Amino acid sequence: MDSYDIDGFGMLESPKPPYNTNPKPTSPQPGPSEAPTSPEPAGAPEIPPVEVGNPVQQTSTSVIGNNNETAGGDLDKSFYKTDLRGAVITTPEFVEQLARAGVQGRNGRGIQDPEALERLADKYVAPPQLLGETPDGEHDTAFQILTSRKVLFLGAPARDCGQLSAALRLGQELRQEEDARLIVREELMDPSLRLHHDGLLVEHEPAAVIIDLRGASENDLQTVRRSLVEFSSDLWRYESYLILIIPPGSERSFEDSFPDRVHLLQQPPALKVFASHVGRPDAHELVISAEAEGQLEEMWPPKIKAIADAVRDGTDRGEQPLQAIQRALEREASDLPSELRKEILTKQQENDPEWLAMLLAVSLLEGAPPQHIARASDQLLLHNKIRPPEEIPPLLRPSPYTRLLRLPDNWFDIGRRELLPSGFGKQVLRHFWREHPDVQESLLTWFGELPRSMREFERGELEQIADRAAELAAEGGSKIAVSLAIEWATTNSGTESGGLQTSTSQSARYRRSVAVRLLTTTATDSSLGRDVRQQLWDWSRDGNADRKLLAAEVCAGLGEAFPRMALTRLKHLANGENTDVRAAVLRAVRQIGTEIGASRFLRYLSEWFHRASPARLSVISESVSSVLTDHAENIDTDAATSFWHHALDTMPPEDLRMLLESWLRAATTLRPDERTCMVEPIVQATDCTPLRIAHVDYASRFGRPSLDMSSLRNDPVAELVDQLWTRLDEVDPVWTSE
Structure with missing residues (x-):
């Protein structure tokens, strides 16, 4: 998008x-x-x-x-x-046919991978005054504001000037220069999100937190202003940083409220940005030969990257590099919507709805097989109450490939089934939506029906x-x-x-x-x-x-x-009783736990205990057991202790039993000399309080009034239970005071 x-x-x-x-x-x-x-x-x-x-x-x-x-x-x-x-049997091909979630396809969002940050930082072209020191030394760079104030408001002249990428590069600079432990992550502005250390900051896990406020409401911005003073002091305590991307034009209001914390993003050298993306050693010579320096210098990095991508795409199609950059710049300067508007009007006057439907179908399914595009086109015709070609006798019906040949080759690559230039497909759909409001309803109906009526789509x-x-x-x-x-x-x-x-x-x-x-x-x-x-x-x-x-x-x-x-959201979904929903919630929680790691998973899951229903507590136990079985060796002691603090404070003894058994059984997957790291957080979470110790003791009997250890002789969990009891006795004030 x-x-x-x-x-x-x-x-x-x-x-x-x-x-x-x-x-x-x-x-x-x-x-x-x-x-x-x-x-x-x-x-x-x-x-x-x-x-x-x-x-x-x-x-x-x-x-x-x-x-x-x-x-x-x-x-x-x-x-x-x-x-x-x-x-009916489900085959692996069907599972592969399903669409995948889109967020992972758009890198650079959420929690950052440190290695990816390092690789990508090598390609980043920093604009003036973002990193290092300013030439005159009179103004602080964005990086200097962050290190001295812990808070940075990052603005830009327009909405899409590369603000998020600049924020990520600052986060990587903090990791390199200030603290290698730093976690760089983006948080989304939700109604439930408040600038408060609970939920945003974690003990012993320094972070550079990025929040994009460009789509925030005025109420959101007011909430940020009100809570930032207290949150700033929390940042020092948690050794963390906050980068807020603010809406264009709001720099003055934030500067008035928070002096010396606002940085307005500047344009980096255009030739360097182009060279970093086009991937050619002769990038500078190419720009000079095309006499394109002035045109590129007026662009911000997102647009320059689009030009570089078009050049790479053109050369891949067999164009000469100079021709490719000239064509890319001509398209950027030309009015493609105007050309499209004229062509649409011509086809309407010629009463040629099939051409228009085929154009829309191609824009929706670029790269798809011809028969899929043709079928989608026919369905769009039906939604516009037009008789599609498939109702013609088969021998008289043009093939899907032949029908596609009607689209002009300067707009359409028949080999790849893609509109030209790259990205034009998006413009076609958006153009129809903007300028032909009468077709909006049929477009939405068409979109909604396609996955129901065409079951042969690929992923x-x-x-x-x-x-x-x-x-x-x-x-x-x-x-x-x-x-x-x-x-x-x-x-x-x-x-x-x-x-x-x-x-x-x-x-x-x-x-x-x-x-x-x-x-x-x-x-x-x-x-x-x-x-x-x-x-x-x-x-x-x-x-x-x-x-x-x-x-x-x-x-x-x-x-x-x-x-x-x-x-x-999964926390609330876990309260439901529908078996399909519950299974999906459990799969989701397990997947997230595996993806983000056991320690971080336990920190986030600690919030689930408050007013937890039996169904939610069951999800906690099952997901913890599943995640820890494969990742128990990586648990941070502080995270585990905090998790058990919440469990002992909120869970009834009967529910605690299920969680404790899951935890100890996961511990048996470790080597014998590593299992203590799983027992000790439970002991520390009791805070040597007799009531908490009693709860753990009761839960560790797994529903038996008294536990005969011989009944678990062949069960490796018996050794851990015995170790847990020994440690509980050692910290129990009733015994230690005698």
Whole structure:
């Protein structure tokens, strides 16, 4: 989406759709279809969990067999198979066909990977007065403000000048120059977010916290102003820093309230930014030969990067480098919307709706097989009450490939099935939305129906549908993203049960994956994100089963980058009793715990104990057991002790038993000499208080009035229980006072 920074830091570009780029038309592969009203198959098997937040994505989702690439699978590798009884079996190809959550495709958000920060910092071209010292020494750089004040307000002349990337580069500079332990992370501005050390700062975990206020309301900004004074003192105590990206034009008001803490971003040298992205040793000579220095100098890094990407794309297509940069700059200077407007008017006057529908279908499904684009075009025609070509007798019907050839080659690459220049597809859809309001309703209906009526889409196509929907939401507001997500996630089971039930059938998972992609993309957008996150919050507390299940899977996709935000919503979702929702919540929590590490997971999960229902406590126990079984050796003692403090303060003894047993069984996966690190935090959390010691003692008997250790002779947990009792006796004031 346009609101993401794409600049000299190179962190926020959307991934190219992983489609087949074979210029030969592919053959359609029949796949199972589901009419909009058909029920999910009764007793459909549970689909294996999809790695929603997995940042490692394959380059292609097509299935290769018999030397043919098909749209969905080969004749012997269909997405659905049946056993001897005719029951539907989920195949790995179907799981791969599902769309993936979008947040991981947009790097540079949430918690940062230190190694990635180091690599990307090498490419970043710092603007004047961001790092180091100023030439005159009279004004502090942004980095100097941070180190001396702990707080920085980062502004820029316009909305998209690379503010987030500059903030990340400052965070990396802090790690290099001030504290290598520093965690660089972005937090999202939520109604529940307050500038307070609880939730934002962690003992023994110094952080550079980045909050983007560009989409914040005036109430949000007032909240920040009111709470910042106290929070600033907390930053010193926690050895942490705060970078606030402020809306353009607000620098004066923040400077008046917080003198000497505001920095206005400047433009870095344009030639250096271009060279860092185009990846050519002759980048400077190329710009000089094209006489493009003046044009580039007027641009901010996101736009320069777009030019560099267009040059790389052109040379990949066989253009000479000089021709490629000239064409890229000409397109930037030309009025593509004006050319598009004229062409649309011509086709309307010629009464050629098929050309217009094909253009929109290509813009939605760039890179997809021709038959998919043609079918989508036909459906759009139907939504506009126009007879599609498929109703013509088959022998008279042009092939999908032939129909695509009608698009002009200066706009359309038939081999790649992509509009030219790169990014023009987004402009086509947004142009229609802006200038043809009469088609908005049919466009949304078309978007909503496609995942229901076309079951043979590959993962990349589903993801592009979601991403294009996000582009429309950027034009029409968050309600578009929310309504489409609801459309895709609604199941017949949910409708027929009045919202009490949901479905995990293949068809339901297929559609819901697109909704997950859409919401994980828009939930982190600086303009749309607040409303989308509020909707997820509302569903987590009072939504029907379909929407709760959708919210849980969205939180799984967001959790690695934004664990606080995701786990806050999962905490409320964990109170529900629906088995499908509960299973999704447990998968999400386990996934997040594995992604962010055991110690950080325990710190975030400590907030779950307050007023916890039995269902939520059960999720705590099961998720902790699962995460610690694989990562117990990496637990920080302070994090574990704090976690057990919360548990002992809030959990009834019976519920405490389940958590303690899970914890000790996870400890048995460690070497015998390492298991003490799992027992000691429990002991320290008692604070030598007799009541807490009694609770731990009772819970460690696992429901027995007295524990006969011989009954657990072959169970490795028995040794840990004995060790725990010994340590409890050593700290019990009743015994130590005698």
